[in-house]
Amino acid sequence: MNNNSITSDVLVVGGGLVGAAIAWGLLDRGLTVTVLDEGDIALRASRGNFGLVWVQSKGDKMHEYARWTRRSADLWPDFAEHLAEETGISPSYEKPGGLHFILSEEEDRRVHAQHQRMHNVNGERGYGAEMLDRRQLDELVPGLGPEVISGSYCKHDGHANPLLLLRALHRGLGLRGGRYIPDGRVETLERDGDGFRATTSHGSYLGGRIVLAAGHGNKVLGPMLGLDVPIHPEKGEILVTERVAPLLPMPTHVLRQTNEGTIMIGDSHENTGYSTDSVTPVMSGIAQYAIRCFPALRNLRVVRSWGAVRILSADGFPVYQQSTDFSGAYTINCHSGVTLAAAHAGPLARMIAEGEFEPEITAFSPRRFDHA
Amino acid sequence: MPKRIDPDTETVTFTFEGQIIRARPGDTVASALAASGIRHLRDSAVSGEPRGIFCMMGACFDCLVEVNGQPNRQACMTPVSQDLAVNRQNGGVEVKV
Ligand SMILES: Cc1cc2nc3c(=O)[nH]c(=O)nc-3n(C[C@H](O)[C@H](O)[C@H](O)COP(=O)(O)OP(=O)(O)OC[C@H]3O[C@@H](n4cnc5c(N)ncnc54)[C@H](O)[C@@H]3O)c2cc1C
Ligand code: FES
Numbered sequence A: 001m002n003n004n005s006i007t008s009d010v011l012v013v014g015g016g017l018v019g020a021a022i023a024w025g026l027l028d029r030g031l032t033v034t035v036l037d038e039g040d041i042a043l044r045a046s047r048g049n050f051g052l053v054w055v056q057s058k059g060d061k062m063h064e065y066a067r068w069t070r071r072s073a074d075l076w077p078d079f080a081e082h083l084a085e086e087t088g089i090s091p092s093y094e095k096p097g098g099l100h101f102i103l104s105e106e107e108d109r110r111v112h113a114q115h116q117r118m119h120n121v122n123g124e125r126g127y128g129a130e131m132l133d134r135r136q137l138d139e140l141v142p143g144l145g146p147e148v149i150s151g152s153y154c155k156h157d158g159h160a161n162p163l164l165l166l167r168a169l170h171r172g173l174g175l176r177g178g179r180y181i182p183d184g185r186v187e188t189l190e191r192d193g194d195g196f197r198a199t200t201s202h203g204s205y206l207g208g209r210i211v212l213a214a215g216h217g218n219k220v221l222g223p224m225l226g227l228d229v230p231i232h233p234e235k236g237e238i239l240v241t242e243r244v245a246p247l248l249p250m251p252t253h254v255l256r257q258t259n260e261g262t263i264m265i266g267d268s269h270e271n272t273g274y275s276t277d278s279v280t281p282v283m284s285g286i287a288q289y290a291i292r293c294f295p296a297l298r299n300l301r302v303v304r305s306w307g308a309v310r311i312l313s314a315d316g317f318p319v320y321q322q323s324t325d326f327s328g329a330y331t332i333n334c335h336s337g338v339t340l341a342a343a344h345a346g347p348l349a350r351m352i353a354e355g356e357f358e359p360e361i362t363a364f365s366p367r368r369f370d371h372a
Numbered sequence B: 001m002p003k004r005i006d007p008d009t010e011t012v013t014f015t016f017e018g019q020i021i022r023a024r025p026g027d028t029v030a031s032a033l034a035a036s037g038i039r040h041l042r043d044s045a046v047s048g049e050p051r052g053i054f055c056m057m058g059a060c061f062d063c064l065v066e067v068n069g070q071p072n073r074q075a076c077m078t079p080v081s082q083d084l085a086v087n088r089q090n091g092g093v094e095v096k097v
Helices: A017-028 A063-087 A105-118 A134-140 A162-175 A215-225 A280-293 A295-299 A341-354 B029-035
Strands: A006-013 A033-036 A098-102 A129-133 A150-154 A179-181 A186-192 A195-200 A203-212 A232-241 A255-257 A263-265 A302-312 A319-322 A329-333 B012-016 B019-023 B064-067 B070-074 B085-087
Touching: A006 A017, A006 A195, A017 A033, A017 A162, A017 A203, A017 A329, A017 A341, A033 A203, A063 A162, A063 A341, A098 A105, A105 A129, A105 A150, A129 A134, A134 A150, A162 A179, A162 A341, A186 A215, A203 A215, A215 A302, A215 A329, A232 A280, A263 A280, A280 A295, A329 A341, B012 B029, B019 B029
Parallel strands: A006 A033, A006 A203, A033 A179, A203 A329, B012 B085
Antiparallel strands: A098 A150, A129 A150, A186 A195, A195 A203, A232 A263, A232 A302, A255 A263, A319 A329, B012 B019, B064 B070, B064 B085
């Protein structure tokens, strides 16, 4: 066939946070890896997200997900340090804990009930989030608006710079001897001998195994290898302010101050297909809510905004799948690719390298939707 | 170091850190400062390291200065005018909570 076929132990399709973290982890296990990544026109959640490494509220209806998230958060400090040492690029991870502001009695009851349901998700180690009253909040974060009545604080929450994280993973890939092919949009996938062939417009690549980590692209690629990928887009818009001296001591679900001093404001959930437009009514809604939480933001200018599309399954939990028809083919899809980066680079990469998903992640199989 | 091709057309003046800077009509604060050899416009809010112009087209926000008492103005997007008072920005702007 094609004479520019290049062979690796594993082909990873997609070089976003998910593909890059897995590839970096696979390389650590001595496998040869090629990452094929589409160009700048692709939908790339990894370049447009909020940067939280977030544990609280994750996995209320699926405790395996709560545990997987927590496992990743527990691995993050070492992961961040290791990446920084190896690549010279720190993902600027910090773990001061995280806050969810509560502005109504109803929400207070809802979050409180969630804490009670989840208090035992990690057995002895607990859930890790607690309710704080307004007085306790004021000690933690001065300057909250009068409408904030309480908050939920979780010591396992933190945040990172997602662009530096991605950059570090890409550099790490190269340093570990991996091959990264930009502008490598995969058009077709097929079996080739014992392995797989991925064909791009400029040539084809062979791999013993293949991991589809192409975000929304997986929906199209998956079926070529017998993998049904039930994911849909959900837009989120983010605003960024000018840089200021330290103002927020910890990230919150709608606001966080970055390592550069800017404040990111976000958390919209829009059903607008694959559009990444940012639109004024949503942006002003985001800004208004943030000002209710933290009125000093009123004094800051917004310097940037954008929209990006989340990769979501119907229940919001990951879709990790091994193909039954094509053994050696995997697809990995999730929201919260920043949070899960440490789990993807560590335990998930190991499971893929060993060819066996452990019971703790088999719950993420899309078979859970079959009887829905 | 940037240099003017034709320096004699500088007819506008403003101050940077109190020093008088001569500029051409149509200059931005950033272009006039660059032509005067001034490259250090602010200190990073995080590391304290010096920052200056980078993109010269309003995209990078590296060129922030204080203009007439207002912080975080982009020098490359601020046209010069007679008697502007421009100052170097030291670290992050403090916002009162
Ligand atoms: C607004 C917003 C806020 C978010 N906030 C957070 C947060 O605070 N914390 C958190 O943990 N997560 C957050 N997320 C989620 C997180 O960004 C995603 O889970 C993560 O980026 C998914 O990474 P990915 O690699 O699967 O997808 P992507 O970043 O979309 O990467 C997929 C890659 O595949 C490539 N590709 C696509 N098709 C092909 C093809 N045919 N051939 C080759 N390559 C292909 C693309 O070029 C792309 O680089 C947020 C997401 C959004 C949109
Ligand atoms: S130099 Fe980039 S914004 Fe001014």
